[in-house]
Amino acid sequence: IGIEHILVEEQTIDAEIKRNPANRCYFCKKIEFGAIVDMAKERGFHIVVDGSNADDTKDYRPGAKAIAELKVMSPLKTAGLNKKEIRLLSKYLGLPTWDKPAYACLASRIPYGEEITTEKLSRIGKAEKYMHSLGYREVRVRSHGSIARIELNPEDRARFCDPSTMDRVSKQLKAFGFLYVCLELEGYSMGSLNRNIV
Incomplete structure (x- = not known):
């Protein structure tokens, strides 16, 4: 602009x-x-x-x-x-970013009290970039130690639950360094890691 x-x-x-x-x-x-x-x-x-x-x-x-x-x-x-x-x-106003999904800092994917490292941030970033490449626009990959907890919009969960998709995502996120990969059943929720403090 x-x-x-x-x-x-x-x-x-x-x-x-x-x-x-x-x-x-x-x-x-x-x-x-x-x-x-x-x-x-x-x-x-x-x-x-x-x-x-x-x-x-x-x-x-x-x-x-x-x-x-x-x-x-x-x-x-x-x-x-x-x-x-x-x-x-x-x-x-014709701005090209009008429908850009919300995007918070990658550190917000790590629970409070768990140390933030460049390695963790890189792993989360790669995982979310991969999920975006599969067509999931609004996605969060929360990092709980060695566990990746994926949050998707409710309308995306049915598509994600195709066995071949789940296998592919699990394999790729494990290649990024996660040991376990799971889906948050409630779906995407802004500030979900704030539940312990609010």
Whole structure:
């Protein structure tokens, strides 16, 4: 859409984030948005905004505290717009990403208290990329130690339960390093790992 896109890359995982406490997202957002705010100031900008929306107030979001502390603005949330409304507006404006599925940080696939490593994140990323290649648009592969717990939209579960598909997925996810592969019977649920703390 003609806007300069600048990537700010972190090469290592911060020790507090790696420890994976329940408020991990606070530390991550503080580092990420701190770097963005600094870069914005260097370029002469005084306002930084993010894409938080009204739906984000319905789940445990410790990162929101860091964003507020850094004085980052959340105009979509302030306007009370939810994901569905944002998609409709994006479609109306002709944006190519209007129907892009929600995508949260890969660390959100690892239960709180279980250490985050680059190896685990890579394994999860490969597993989800593989699932996308099979046509599953909204999928989460939750990592519970050596177990991959797949969450799919309810309408995708019947297709997934074809024996040849299950065999193929199991074989591929085990090749990525998981020992066991299972399907979450309730299907995809945003923030499902927050159930223990909310």
